[in-house]
Amino acid sequence: MNEEIKTIWRNFFNWIMGNGPRPENEVIPPEPPPDLPFTQKPKDKYSRFHEATLKERYSQWQEIHGLHIFSMLYSGLSVLTCIVIVSLLLATVAELPPFGDEKNPANNEVIRRYVEHGGHETGAQNIVAGLILDYRAFDTFGESAVLFTAAVSVLMILGISRRNIFPDKASPKAAQTGENYLLRAPPRLHVFKEDDAILRAVASLSIPAIILLGCVVVINGHLTPGGGFSGGAILSTALILCANAYGFERVHKFFNEKTFIVSSSTALMIYALSKGYSFFTGANHFHSIIPKGTIGNILSGGLILPLNICVGLIVAGTLYGFYALFSEGEI
Amino acid sequence: MINLFAYNIPFISIFLLMISAVITPLIPDKNRIPEKLSCFVIGFIAVLSAYLLYVLTASGQTLSFNFPMGHFPAPWGNELRAGPLEAILALVFCIAMLLSLLGNFSSTEEDIAPKRRNIFCVLVNLLTASLLALTYTNDLFTAYVFIEINTIAACAIVAVKEGPETTRAALRYLVMSLVGSGLVMIAICLLYDLTGHLLMQNMHRAILVLVSTKSYLMPLTVSLALITTGLAIKSALYPFASWLPDAHGSSTNASSAILSGLVLKGHIFTIIKIFYRVFGLEVIHLLRMDTAIFILGLTAMIMGSVHALRQVNVKRMIAWSSVAQVGYIFLGVGLNTTAGIAAACLHIIVHACVKPMLFTAAGGLSNAAGHKKGLHALMGTFYVNHWAGLGLAAGAFSMMGIPGFAGFASKLSLTLASFDSPVIVWSLSALAASSVLNALYYVPAVIVVLTHNKDAHKNFTAPAPTRLYKISMAIFIALNFYLGLFCVPLLRLITRGVNVSL
Amino acid sequence: MLEKLLLNHYEAAAVILSGIGLTNLLLQRNLIKKIIGLNIMDTAVYLFLAAKGYVEGRAAPILIENGSGGWLTSSSLYVNPVPAGLVLTGIVVSVSVTAFALALTLKLYEHYGTLNIDEALLKMTHEQEVLEEKITKAEEEVLA
Numbered sequence: 001m002n003e004e005i006k007t008i009w010r011n012f013f014n015w016i017m018g019n020g021p022r023p024e025n026e027v028i029p030p031e032p033p034p035d036l037p038f039t040q041k042p043k044d045k046y047s048r049f050h051e052a053t054l055k056e057r058y059s060q061w062q063e064i065h066g067l068h069i070f071s072m073l074y075s076g077l078s079v080l081t082c083i084v085i086v087s088l089l090l091a092t093v094a095e096l097p098p099f100g101d102e103k104n105p106a107n108n109e110v111i112r113r114y115v116e117h118g119g120h121e122t123g124a125q126n127i128v129a130g131l132i133l134d135y136r137a138f139d140t141f142g143e144s145a146v147l148f149t150a151a152v153s154v155l156m157i158l159g160i161s162r163r164n165i166f167p168d169k170a171s172p173k174a175a176q177t178g179e180n181y182l183l184r185a186p187p188r189l190h191v192f193k194e195d196d197a198i199l200r201a202v203a204s205l206s207i208p209a210i211i212l213l214g215c216v217v218v219i220n221g222h223l224t225p226g227g228g229f230s231g232g233a234i235l236s237t238a239l240i241l242c243a244n245a246y247g248f249e250r251v252h253k254f255f256n257e258k259t260f261i262v263s264s265s266t267a268l269m270i271y272a273l274s275k276g277y278s279f280f281t282g283a284n285h286f287h288s289i290i291p292k293g294t295i296g297n298i299l300s301g302g303l304i305l306p307l308n309i310c311v312g313l314i315v316a317g318t319l320y321g322f323y324a325l326f327s328e329g330e331i
Numbered sequence: 332m333i334n335l336f337a338y339n340i341p342f343i344s345i346f347l348l349m350i351s352a353v354i355t356p357l358i359p360d361k362n363r364i365p366e367k368l369s370c371f372v373i374g375f376i377a378v379l380s381a382y383l384l385y386v387l388t389a390s391g392q393t394l395s396f397n398f399p400m401g402h403f404p405a406p407w408g409n410e411l412r413a414g415p416l417e418a419i420l421a422l423v424f425c426i427a428m429l430l431s432l433l434g435n436f437s438s439t440e441e442d443i444a445p446k447r448r449n450i451f452c453v454l455v456n457l458l459t460a461s462l463l464a465l466t467y468t469n470d471l472f473t474a475y476v477f478i479e480i481n482t483i484a485a486c487a488i489v490a491v492k493e494g495p496e497t498t499r500a501a502l503r504y505l506v507m508s509l510v511g512s513g514l515v516m517i518a519i520c521l522l523y524d525l526t527g528h529l530l531m532q533n534m535h536r537a538i539l540v541l542v543s544t545k546s547y548l549m550p551l552t553v554s555l556a557l558i559t560t561g562l563a564i565k566s567a568l569y570p571f572a573s574w575l576p577d578a579h580g581s582s583t584n585a586s587s588a589i590l591s592g593l594v595l596k597g598h599i600f601t602i603i604k605i606f607y608r609v610f611g612l613e614v615i616h617l618l619r620m621d622t623a624i625f626i627l628g629l630t631a632m633i634m635g636s637v638h639a640l641r642q643v644n645v646k647r648m649i650a651w652s653s654v655a656q657v658g659y660i661f662l663g664v665g666l667n668t669t670a671g672i673a674a675a676c677l678h679i680i681v682h683a684c685v686k687p688m689l690f691t692a693a694g695g696l697s698n699a700a701g702h703k704k705g706l707h708a709l710m711g712t713f714y715v716n717h718w719a720g721l722g723l724a725a726g727a728f729s730m731m732g733i734p735g736f737a738g739f740a741s742k743l744s745l746t747l748a749s750f751d752s753p754v755i756v757w758s759l760s761a762l763a764a765s766s767v768l769n770a771l772y773y774v775p776a777v778i779v780v781l782t783h784n785k786d787a788h789k790n791f792t793a794p795a796p797t798r799l800y801k802i803s804m805a806i807f808i809a810l811n812f813y814l815g816l817f818c819v820p821l822l823r824l825i826t827r828g829v830n831v832s833l
Numbered sequence: 834m835l836e837k838l839l840l841n842h843y844e845a846a847a848v849i850l851s852g853i854g855l856t857n858l859l860l861q862r863n864l865i866k867k868i869i870g871l872n873i874m875d876t877a878v879y880l881f882l883a884a885k886g887y888v889e890g891r892a893a894p895i896l897i898e899n900g901s902g903g904w905l906t907s908s909s910l911y912v913n914p915v916p917a918g919l920v921l922t923g924i925v926v927s928v929s930v931t932a933f934a935l936a937l938t939l940k941l942y943e944h945y946g947t948l949n950i951d952e953a954l955l956k957m958t959h960e961q962e963v964l965e966e967k968i969t970k971a972e973e974e975v976l977a
Contacts, residue, residue: 016860075860078859079860082852082855082856083852085852086848088553089848089851090848092521092549092554093838094834094837094838095550096524096525096844097524097525098841099840099843099884100889102888102909104524104527105524105537106913107888108527109406111527111908112908114914115894115906118914121402121403125904128914128921131918132921135403135407136409138400139409139472139918140922141349142473142476142477143921143926145349145352145460145480146476146480146925146926147925148353148457149454149480149484150483150928150930150932152453153454153486153933153936155450156447156491157940158939158940225893229921229924261356261357265353265356268353269350269354272346278402279346279400280342281402282399282401282402282408283339283342283398283400284339288402296898322932325936326935326936472919472922476926483929483930486933486937495941495957495960498940499953499957502864502938502941503950505933505934506867509858509934510858512926513851513854513871513878520885523885523915
């Protein structure tokens with residue numbers, strides 16, 4: 001009993017310290033050569049054995065330089081900081097306007113106009129859709145740009161350098177300058193099972209349904225809860241399921257890096273141009289030619305429907321792109 | 332009054348940059364067309380901003396205007412606000428960005444793989460767009476969204492040069508920045524709950540009412556402290572600056588120049604806007620945030636220089652010097668007067684011009700020494716790359732505050748601004764101590780670079796600097812002298828801008 | 834104070850959650866756990882915002898038909914729509930940032946074979962030492 005509690009406590013302590021249990025299938029070489037000077041380069045730098053010696057040196061290093069004192073101090077300080085911040089925030093929360101009260105400062109004339117005139121001013125039945133894509137559209141434009149920035153950055157970090165990992169694909173210039181350290185990187189562990197009949201059967205049944213649901217959520221964004229972001233996320237799951245059931249090569253045939261870049265860029269460009277037109281006419285008090293439509297119809301809400309479709313395209317592509325880049329290293 | 336074209340310039344500049352960022356992945360990456368396109372767009376926007384500045388100030392009176400983003404007026408829709416201060420900052424940001432890109436045109440080619448260069452341009456465009464949006468925006472939540480774009484793009488341009496150090500530096504930068512964004516987000520939610528608005532001026536009115544009735548003072552203080560801490564982490568105020576030397580020291584020269592000169596400034600200007608436009612100077616004084624910022628600024632001025640003294644890598648030394656310079660800006664903000672904020676804005680401009688020059692010069696020198704960054708390896712590099720040596724010397728003199736150079740102007744205005752303040756002794760002694768410390772590490776660097784070293788000279792096989800490098804360095808040095816010699820009209824312009832900024 | 838905290842219990846829970854996230858972010862040495870802490874912090878903000886938008890006894894902000902072809906547009910019927918918009922933005926930002934941070938982490942792992950940032954730092958300094966040695970050796974050879 002006592003032993004069990006001790007084991008549990010040790011595991012908990014290890015978890016707190018960030019040292020999870022090692023994977024079971026990991027092979028640690030039985031006998032590391034005993035005394036290898038630290039500066040001397042071992043034969044295979046990235047083998048486990050090297051890591052073991054490094055670990056040893058690491059623990060010594062901590063002791064020698066008093067790093068463990070520093071790390072304890074750091075941990076203590078960060079816990080203290082967090083306690084201070086949380087107690088300050090709790091004191092703040094206690095002072096805040098009461099929960100769910102309609103007299104709160106946030107329920108002011110701004111909200112009244114959004115609710116009372118939102119319908120005929122934006123043409124959208126879903127007030128939140130009207131709010132984010134018409135009243136405060138600049139924020140939402142920035143938000144799509146955040147997603148685009150992240151997609152481009154992840155593509156740059158994982159996608160473009162990945163080709164240098166394999167020697168035959170490494171650029172000749174990198175090989176000359178000796179900057180092909182990436183050659184040493186271990187290949188990613190991604191096991192793709194060729195003939196998974198159950199997965200394929202389920203995928204063939206559910207992918208059309210998922211795509212349909214995604215389209216419905218995107219297209220009805222101005223009428224019901226949903227919109228480009230949630231619909232796009234649903235659409236991306238269809239792509240991910242397809243990739244898992246039939247292999248990435250299948251998805252490649254209709255969705256590759258080029259399609260990804262072209263679709264995201266074009267969608268964001270349409271978004272920027274159409275919203276730019278709307279901002280421009282609004283700020284200069286020009287007449288805008290975009291009809292609002294009648295509330296509740298599918299063709300209503302002015303620009304909201306096309307914008308939702310654009311956002312849906314961006315989100316679907318980006319989320320699938322993240323998945324493909326993380327598991328395969330290319331879209 | 333303002334003509335229709337000038338009225339639309341803030342909107343046009345942000346959207347033009349966004350569209351050029353979106354187009355860039357689609358164009359072929361041959362002959363460095365993407366980079367040329369971004370340079371062209373940024374240069375064009377610099378011209379537009381200069382025209383806007385001219386229109387806003389030429390008639391003798393100082394004009395400013397609000398630009399509603401959409402068909403809905405102030406409390407309902409988003410808004411941009413432009414005055415002389417915003418226009419001049421946009422102009423300086425664009426010029427510094429353009430010169431950093433042009434000056435490091437060849438080193439970018441060496442450091443970054445061709446495919447990645449295309450994306451580097453996308454990121455630079457997005458970064459400039461977010462900087463301009465942060466400059467012009469009049470809405471706190473829009474500011475948050477663009478701060479996030481700024482963060483991701485800034486971390487990505489650190490990681491654009493492949494290698495484990497840059498990855499690690501970018502990750503560290505990202506984690507620190509995200510703590511900052513989390514705090515900013517919480518603070519914005521608190522402020523929204525207390526005021527019911529997200530637009531700066533409406534928030535200001537609501538806060539004045541709250542303060543006059545003495546209600547919700549504690550939540551106001553906490554939200555102000557959180558938003559200031561969050562933005563201070565992002566703008567590398569001293570105790571939170573540990574990420575900066577890694578990120579700025581390891582990335583490619585263009586990225587270092589952009590990060591040090593511009594990215595920090597976007598966040599600092601957001602803090603200034605929050606202090607001046609959302610809360611107002613009296614409320615800031617009431618909530619005691621000015622003293623906190625002042626003390627942190629003083630600490631940063633001294634500690635940044637002390638850390639810089641201990642560096643042997645020239646880029647890391649310049650990066651730590653940025654921490655000290657950020658301290659100067661916060662010192663001006665902490666004085667909590669219009670003059671102090673004007674001096675802080677002047678120092679933003681000066682630092683945005685000088686720091687990219689120093690990084691470009693350091694890049695040129697270490698290139699001349701065969702890509703070595705240690706200070707001792709740079710001995711005699713002046714005789715290989717004269718322009719880089721001149722740039723380093725001009726930047727170093729400017730950072731020390733030698734009269735005639737840009738840094739002198741901002742130090743002088745900070746001194747003048749602190750004369751009205753009760754903390755004059757502290758700020759003057761800190762200014763003096765920091766200048767001496769600056770000299771202690773910049774003078775040896777200049778001496779090392781100028782020392783004739785016959786033995787090492789043979790080993791330098793670097794190609795001569797390109798014409799583009801020389802031109803941009805010459806413009807940098809000219810700007811440096813211009814700011815140092817003609818700072819009085821500029822300071823007057825900034826003061827006018829600060830006065831109409833509320 | 835406790836009474837008021839109980840009244841604002843959603844907000845209090847959100848604040849405690851964000852504290853947990855922040856502690857995780859600062860304390861963990863494993864990068865993945867750091868990023869998880871970050872996500873907890875973001876989620877806490879969404880909870881806070883959702884609680885702020887709620888108004889007792891009102892419906893979700895989607896217009897309801899009044900039965901005669903028109904729409905019920907009285908502002909006393911619907912909750913505050915602004916926090917919903919802010920949460921949406923926050924979610925997208927959080928997704929983007931998480932993906933970017935994970936990409937950098939993966940890159941770091943590919944190089945160093947560890948997720949612990951201290952170990953990565955140690956390996957990096959070691960590598961730099963080796964590199965510097967190599968450079969000095971090469972220089973000596975050139976001079977010789």
